[in-house]
Amino acid sequence: MPTPADRPETPPFFIKPKGESGSIGARIVETKEELASVPEGYLIEEYIPGPIVSLEMIGNGRNYIVVKETYVHIDDVYDCCQVTPLLHNPEYRDIAYRLSEGIGLRGIMDVEAIDSPRGLKVLEIDARFPSQTPICVYYSCGVNLLALLAESADPDFGVNPEKNIAAATNPRYKDTYGILEHVTFGKDGELVSGGEHLISAGTSLRMYYSDKSIPLEILECSRPDGYRAYTIICAGKDKDDAAKIRAKAFDLIRNGVPEWKQEEPYAAAARPVAVPAGSCTCLPYCRQLHLQGTTAGCFVCRP
Numbered sequence: 001m002p003t004p005a006d007r008p009e010t011p012p013f014f015i016k017p018k019g020e021s022g023s024i025g026a027r028i029v030e031t032k033e034e035l036a037s038v039p040e041g042y043l044i045e046e047y048i049p050g051p052i053v054s055l056e057m058i059g060n061g062r063n064y065i066v067v068k069e070t071y072v073h074i075d076d077v078y079d080c081c082q083v084t085p086l087l088h089n090p091e092y093r094d095i096a097y098r099l100s101e102g103i104g105l106r107g108i109m110d111v112e113a114i115d116s117p118r119g120l121k122v123l124e125i126d127a128r129f130p131s132q133t134p135i136c137v138y139y140s141c142g143v144n145l146l147a148l149l150a151e152s153a154d155p156d157f158g159v160n161p162e163k164n165i166a167a168a169t170n171p172r173y174k175d176t177y178g179i180l181e182h183v184t185f186g187k188d189g190e191l192v193s194g195g196e197h198l199i200s201a202g203t204s205l206r207m208y209y210s211d212k213s214i215p216l217e218i219l220e221c222s223r224p225d226g227y228r229a230y231t232i233i234c235a236g237k238d239k240d241d242a243a244k245i246r247a248k249a250f251d252l253i254r255n256g257v258p259e260w261k262q263e264e265p266y267a268a269a270a271r272p273v274a275v276p277a278g279s280c281t282c283l284p285y286c287r288q289l290h291l292q293g294t295t296a297g298c299f300v301c302r303p
Contacts, residue, residue: 063158079195
């Protein structure tokens, strides 16, 4: 399996802590002298330049289905700031199939790799439901990964992959180009892309704007001190069309949502509603909001 070399002899090196996530502490080390100062507890790998790509697999231990390749854009601290679709890659799919067969995958995982000048280099597999790529996958090929995961309970799953995929596909998005992106305001007041840490820095989440007809959704994460960050989810008929919808999202964030748009039922459903502290039993990230006495941003319990 093609992977970056472990503890290579020559720089540059890529180091990351053994006990962190979200690329916390990850960085490039340019010289052996600098590497000598790295403390214990770090993984040291060959630095491989190139874009990070991801591919989801679902299996039942016997048969496996691959869905859609995506490009994981990263910010300057190696955190994912945007996800966009990629074209079909037979080599990547073959690697993902062999990994799935090798571990006897039961459930879902994603295979992350670097598409380097020397070919694909596998970084890791995540044996969990991914946090961001499923949204891009859905808006770029129509496949709902949760629905396809449910399909894997069928003993005949994967015997006829087209049948399973069709059962989990929304045909509206079968040939569209989806974008998921996190943004906030930079020091100069302009919107800038940033990783998931922009969202985790907030304390309240709400639907800022939603227009299913485009489609375009903007979620706003905020703090009482005025901090604001946004997640943009949109899809167009192709890359250029999606870029125009993304530009509209930027305008809505810069200029605010018109009052008549704020009165739409879907937007109104995200407004804060007082609830007894600790009464929520829904998803963990929503429960945290409920403990603060609000249903703002809760995708399960909001009225």
